[in-house]
Amino acid sequence: MTTKNLLVELFVEELPPKALKKLGQAFGIELVASLNAQNLISLRAETDDDQESTQFFASPRRLAVWVKDVLVQAPDKAVSQKLMPVAVGLDAAGSATPALLKKLQALGADASAVSGLKRVMDGKAEALFYESTAKGAMLAEGLQKALLEAIAKLPIPKVMSYQLESGCELPGWSSVSFVRPAHSLLALHGSEVVPISALGLKAGNSTQGHRFEAAKSTVVVADADAYANTLEKDGAVIASFEARKAEIVKQLAAAAAKVGGGVKPIEDDALLDEVTALVERPNVLICEFEKQFLDVPQECLILTMKANQKYFPMLDASGKLTNQFLVVSNISPADASAVIGGNERVVRPRLADAKFFFDQDRKKTLESRIPQLAKVVYHNKLGSQGERVERVRAIARAIGQQLGGDLLAKQADRAALLAKADLLTDMVGEFPELQGIMGGYYALNDKETPEVAAAVEDHYKPRFAGDELPRNQVGVVVALADKLETLVGMFGIGNLPTGDKDPFALRRHALGVIRMLVEKAPTLQIIDLIARSVPAFGSLIQDQSSALNDFIYDRFAGSLREQGYSAQEVDAVISLRPQKLAEVAQRLAAVRAFAQLPEAPALAAANKRVGNILKKVEGTVEAKINSALLQAGEEQGLADALKSVAARADSAWANGQFEENLKALAALKEPVDAFFDKVMVNHDDPAIRANRLGLLASLHQAMNRVADLSKLAA
Template identity: 45%
Template sequence: MQDTLLIEILTEELPPKSLKNLSYVFSQSVFSALEQENLLTIESKATAYATPRRLAVSITAVLDAQSGRKIERKGPSVTSAFDVFGKPTPALLGFAHSCKTNINSLEKRLNNKGVLHYIYEIEESGKKLGSVLIVILQHLLHKLPVAKVMRWGTGTAQFVRPAHVFFMLHGDRVLNESEALLGLYSNSAETFGHRFLSKDRIVIPHADEYAKTLYEKGHVIASFEERKKLIWSKLLKSSESENGKIFQDEALLDEVTALVEYPEVYVGKFNQKFLDIPQECLILTMKQHQKYFPIMNLDGRLLPCFLIVSNIRTDSPTNIILGNERVLWARLADAQFFFDQDRKRTLASRVEDLNKVVYHGKLGTQRERVDRICAIARVIGARLGDDILSSQAGEAATLSKADLLTDMVREFPELQGIMGCYYAKHDGVSDNIALAIEDHYKPRFSGDVLPRNAVAICVALADKLEMLVGMFGVEQIPTGDKDPFALRRHALGIIRILIQKNLDISLKDLVILTQESMPPNIKGDWMLVVDFLLDRARSYFLDQGHDPRIIESVLSPFGKSNSLDVLADIIPAATVFFRTDEGLALANANKRIKNILKKLNQEIIIGASPKTFEKRPDESLFESNAEALLWDCLQEVGNKSLNFKSEKNFSEALKILALLAPFIQDFFEQVLVNVNDPKIRENRIILLQFVRIYMNQVADLSLMAT
């Protein structure tokens, strides 16, 4: 018989930020375990339920017991079952003993290799659903993604929160097992509804009626997704009633969904005088501390009202609204005080106080770090612009960390940089530099916006490079999933800025100029940092959907010493080229040349310029017409390709190389490289080196060979 299965664990309030994931893992784990135990059917589907006080899962078409099955045990081969005297060997006797039978009860059967073996078959009856399920749950709860577990009462049970009710219901039948889960027994399908709106125990008559019964009798919307949709629709409706709009914050929406069982949305107000405070402070206060949704006008400015997602639905919400308003007003008054106090001192006057703040035990204070960032930003400014940009970058870098000492940033660390911008403008600093103070942290996360002006770009690069080179210098290198200083995020930020802002500067140059501003004992190996950055560049291009082989063919030879914005243009051009027959033919020819040179123990030159390569083929040593024709064509086509490359016309630079294909093919068919005459052999090796150098000016074609 099959029917719907329902499992519920009723607890104290579960962690709201992890409830959604906890529910998903719980439901999927139960489903997978039952599937492995052959208790599900093709029609079986899982539905997860999660409220602040319960985890539940409903699975349709679950069997009430496993089907019986035949188990076949294979013993020793017949040839090894008896000794030369015809007596059973220990192997046969041991097999019969383990099967709890005698030798005469064993069967003989050929295996898939045609070898005759002793076999014993037994029929195992299927286990009942309840006995299997309780064991599954006992093992499963210990594997849920829970940061910390709790113990309660005098028992030994441990779970994310104390549990009060547990039951398993198959159709209308309670699965009453002798074993407990978290110290609780599945004796009856009784649960509790809303903490305030429902007092009595609620009986679930059938597993299919769980959500309906909880809603009608317990004032609980059991489905996380249904509550989330309902809350969002109510938020939109309430914001429109205030002639405003709200921006969807998925993390906050998930969190408030995990805090309420029977949601209602109310509108609160605050004094308009608080709008003088930077709206980022107000929004952060509402979202982070109070879980409110701020309302914006059509221009994106904050309105003096907010939305409360309450767990109580009532016709008289006045007390709820007033209570929330009082709490928010107190917090906004604190923010007003911090803002007023902070503006009594300029940012510049706080810079020296950074000497009292330790940045890292081996890297000194924040003041010393600021000096390094300033020096790096000045050099980058001079490389990317002029003396004016260099000077402005240095000024912005000097002030960039001063807001860390303000009361507002101490209270709201997320506002570092943002408050620095406001305070800098209050101090009369130019907008360019003020914006750079805010933007030098960007991008803060994947998909975040980039710095908005040239000064901000210089300081942002300097800040991230100083962090990378410094941490690598003190051997704080990310390993596996450990990255305490978020160096991968900083590296990806550098990559995005260089590419998306079209900056003409290489990773090698950036790292080396950064090292020059570091203490002598902190410099380390610049190659390690560049390789780390190149790994992030590979990830960036992979996320753009490019072929990993093409990415490698460009980054491997040119990633260190060429600007990434140029390489970002080469990769799409190389993608198109290698999709053509000519492109693949050249790639295969290139790989063949590479293999020939390797066999002759020759250096494989990558990324060199033909103009700087010292040796040139001696035309007087050409014995075959194929050699001369290849050399003539190579110089003409190769130089044209170089010209296209200098014009950043990478598609044509690659496409014109296709003219070399027939000449290379003739060379392979008519010329033997490894001849006895050392002069001729050396001359042909030099010719092949030139072919590779010319062909690989845009990408290492050999890496695309089939």
């Protein structure tokens, strides 16, 4: 069948910038999926590139999709429909029953179709099947269905209801709902308009370009393939989100090179996506502000320029903020001085506010603000921020004492005392994202030690996956204490994550604790840390240490699988709940090396068998062997081999050589196999039976110090 390329565009008022990229992709994906489901897209070779066969467009005022090789009509399709069991549809003489005739009539067939019915075994009985040919969908009806489905499935958190303009398809006082009011619909199959409608609009071959710089007030698109070029030429709009983004990146780099001196715009993918969603034809301009504002911490200036103005601050070669910044304008006048001057005037009050907040905040010390934390509610079941600070202090002292003695405990206590005080400053009140960061600056201003100031700044770290960890041990202790207080407290009042809801970021806190224990505090043990944290709450909570311990190990397991370890490897190690999380990577490496040994499958299977035997025994089996009760040669052989292997394995274990510990177990394969081939564990004599169980318990203990090897069994 003949195919042509298809272009569909919805032209609307300005779309939400932070959602534009997602909306554009969802619109295109859903529309193409629906066309595919209706067989309206020609079958392509497996080597075809999806990017060459479809293209999504998203600009501030349009959502569009281009699809290659779309059919005018989908191919006819053979349909086989099950009617009923033969015994129900045919009588003893083989004639159609009334039930069968009624069913055929409902399908548009008559009694003449009975002879053409097929008999096919369906389970234990024969059934009658009616075979027919369904006409393929026409493009107009198929695209209409696809467009409505794509609109309905757009990820819009909140829709607008608006009155239709006069002259629309639905006259009178009709209204529709969409993310933003829609003004036109374009649908071209090659050069032909596809007669579809949506949101009160009929499809045509025209759209609108840039509000101010379009060469033509109405942009007429000759055919589907000419869409992007025509819109850019006549409409002054770069329709492709990715092409517009690439153009902005190119212009940002060119502007920075023009400034010289090794400066570069700040890298921020979220900001870049948002700005891409705000402009239709980007024009990057160089602006500047007064150097006096550089006395304010650069984090404040950067945040206000990015969050409030969508500007790109510029950093010098050492990463220090300069007084120049870049603006991505949506217009390109011959003389840009008015645009530059306007943006410079707009940013000045923002920076002045930041300077004012910074100067005012420094008039009071952090310590003087602490009593006011008693008036700030943290959680209705866990009290105020002031009470929370005292709990964090108690936990920090305990961890600091364990990790570094009196000095570290004292420093951690001081940092924990001051850590939340910046919540009451004007700067953090205006920019909550700066909590901790401003605390560090204000602590230095108050003449606190550099170690304490750094800990105040770092105690929220890591804030997200891949974030930096605290720089010094004081920061590590306070960050651990802060996250453990949250975890223990929330678990203690039953406020746990459910599904994708995690309002207190407990999953992130757990991963932060894991990273710090692995990378910064390898000697600390997780169950001990949780136990040290619970007393700080007194009678406010129920002790949920066991559930919290499981939660943390579950997060750790998930993280390890994301790093490329297999589910078997991770389960083998994590199921033993190793307390020193820093050892886990080494244990995983040892398990992976052990799995490559030829003896590994048999030993893993034997280990699983031993575990199952021991589980069935009532009471506790002591890992103890009485040599005088060993009877069979294979029984004695296993005991001797275990004694020999245990010496080497214990030595390797004591020296932290996990791989050597597991490799030593390879010598047990043959005696273990022989034992299970020749020895009956459940001997009639209770003493012999207990001794054999003790032998197996000793074997199980020796084999499962690094990991539970039964998890490797097929």
